[in-house]
Amino acid sequence: MTGLKNKRIGIAADRSGDSIARLVANMGGESTVLPIQGKQILNEDTCEQNLTDFLNEDFDWVILTTGIGGRTLGESAQYHGLNGAFIEKLGKENLAVRGSKTVNWLKENNLSPHIISEDGTMKDLIERLSYQERKGRVFLQAYNQDDVLLKHSLEDIGYSVYLSKPYSFEAPVPNLLDELTSEIISSQIDAAIFTSKTQVRNLFAAEVDQKDLIEAFNRDVLAVAVGKVTAKELEDKGIANVLQPEKPKMGAMVVELDRYFRDHAPAGSN
CATH class of the missing domain: 3.40.50.10090 (Rossmann fold)
Structure with a gap:
C-alpha cells in the first residue's frame, strides 16, 4: 500500500x-x-528600460535570482530585436545565479555562471559574493518580493546595485x-x-x-x-x-x- x-x-x-x-x-x-x-505580470516598459540600460552601461556582475526573470528579459530582448546583443553581453559578464531553473535557462543559451548558490538560497549567493575581491556595480534581477532587502544586502558588502524588476505578481x-x-x-x-x-x-x-x-x-x-x-x-x-x-x-x-x-x-x- x-x-x-x-x-x-x-x-x-x-x-x-x-x-x-x-x-x-x-x-x-x-x-x-x-x-x-x-x-505573473510582465512589466513591459520596465523590462525594455532594463535591457537598454544593461546593453549601454557597464556592470561588474549580473545576478539572476529566478529562471523566470532571466527568461523574461530574454523574451523581451527577442521581441525588441536585441536578443543577440543581450546574450552576447551576458556571455562576457560575471554571472551569479541561484536556482536550478536559472541555471537551466543559462544552459539553453550556452551560458555558464561564475557563481552558483550551493543551496539555492540568496543568503548563500550573497555570502559568496562577499568574498569577491572585486565588488563594483551589479545588475540585479529581482521581482516584487525582497527586492529592497536584496539591494541593501549587496550594498552593505560593497556593491553598487542597479535593480531590474522585469516581472511581478498580482495578489x-x-x-x-x-x-x-x-x-x-x-x-x-x-x-x-x-x-x-x-x-x-x-x-x-x-x-x-x-x-x-x-x-x-x-x-x-x-x-x-x-x-x-x-x-x-x-x-x-x-x-x-x-x-x-x-x-x-x-x-x-x-x-x-x-x-x-x-x-x-x-x-x-x-
Whole structure:
C-alpha cells in the first residue's frame, strides 16, 4: 500500500499544480489544486528600460535570482530585436545565479555562471559574493518580493546595485486563497504542498488568524516544500515540521511525501 492512499493533499502551486496532482493520483492519493501564487505580470516598459540600460552601461556582475526573470528579459530582448546583443553581453559578464531553473535557462543559451548558490538560497549567493575581491556595480534581477532587502544586502558588502524588476505578481484569487485557508484550518486535508515562498506569504497575508493556521499545521496538516527557500519561509512562520525532498524536484517531493505517510502509518495498517 502506498502512503498516499486515502490521503487528501492541497496543492498551492499554479503552473505545476496539475502535474503534482497527477503524481499524487499515481500514488493513490487525492488532491485539490488551489493555486495561490498570483498571476505573473510582465512589466513591459520596465523590462525594455532594463535591457537598454544593461546593453549601454557597464556592470561588474549580473545576478539572476529566478529562471523566470532571466527568461523574461530574454523574451523581451527577442521581441525588441536585441536578443543577440543581450546574450552576447551576458556571455562576457560575471554571472551569479541561484536556482536550478536559472541555471537551466543559462544552459539553453550556452551560458555558464561564475557563481552558483550551493543551496539555492540568496543568503548563500550573497555570502559568496562577499568574498569577491572585486565588488563594483551589479545588475540585479529581482521581482516584487525582497527586492529592497536584496539591494541593501549587496550594498552593505560593497556593491553598487542597479535593480531590474522585469516581472511581478498580482495578489491571488481571493476565493482560492479562502478555500485553501479553510481546508487547512479545518484539517480537511492531510498535507499542503507549496512550491514557492510567494505562496506561503500569500497564505499568511490572508485576513485570518495566523495562530489558527500555525496550530493546524503543527497539529494535523503536514506542510510540504519543494526546496529550501520555500521550507525556510514556512519555518519562519512558526511551522515546526516542514517536509522537503533532498533534491528540489516535484517528483522527489511527492515520493518523499508518500514515504512520510508510509513511515507514520498507524500500527497494523496495510
